[in-house]
Amino acid sequence: MATVVYPGSFNPITYGHRDIIERALRLFDKVIVAVGTAADKDPATYLATRIGLCRKALAEFGERVEVEGFNLLLVEYVRSKNTRFVVRGLRTMSDFDYEYQMIAMNQTLDSDLEYVLLPTSRQWSILSSSRVREIAGLGGDISEFVHPAVAAHYREHGPGAP
Numbered sequence: 001m002a003t004v005v006y007p008g009s010f011n012p013i014t015y016g017h018r019d020i021i022e023r024a025l026r027l028f029d030k031v032i033v034a035v036g037t038a039a040d041k042d043p044a045t046y047l048a049t050r051i052g053l054c055r056k057a058l059a060e061f062g063e064r065v066e067v068e069g070f071n072l073l074l075v076e077y078v079r080s081k082n083t084r085f086v087v088r089g090l091r092t093m094s095d096f097d098y099e100y101q102m103i104a105m106n107q108t109l110d111s112d113l114e115y116v117l118l119p120t121s122r123q124w125s126i127l128s129s130s131r132v133r134e135i136a137g138l139g140g141d142i143s144e145f146v147h148p149a150v151a152a153h154y155r156e157h158g159p160g161a162p
């Protein structure tokens, strides 16, 4: 039974993230979505909210997808889940640059982990959580990009609210 960890800020989870999870489920039995604290990106958004929205948005996958918060070093967290596989999504070459640097750093901490970089479908290649927050913040419609539960959350609370 092979498990892969999909770490990220998921601030909020989008259909681009879901696409990567669907693809990862073709390669692995189980995906653990590990929601990080992202303090440098959006300190105002609470982890518990992001976790809750991920759970709602991914409920359709049942037990094959688990959502958890984490604040350990990624390599330690992955080991604690008794696996050594990490998946990340790729949209553009600039994503690749960023991911490659992250992988290289993590390899210095634990050279035995393996990283799978999955290109997203073209449909989601220009989609980012920060753009979604920006559009939602200005009162725009984000329902094309996120699960209805996420869209409803932003309609109710505005971006960044718990």
Ligand code: ADP
Residues within 6 Å of the ligand: 007, 008, 009, 010, 011, 014, 015, 016, 017, 019, 020, 038, 041, 087, 088, 089, 090, 091, 095, 119, 120, 124, 125, 126, 127, 128, 129
């Ligand atoms: P981080 O802050 O760690 O980059 P994100 O939640 O922004 O966390 O992204 C988590 C992962 O999902 C990253 O590998 C990122 O490249 C990927 N990702 C983000 N948006 C998309 C998308 N639209 N399509 C595919 N992958 C995506």
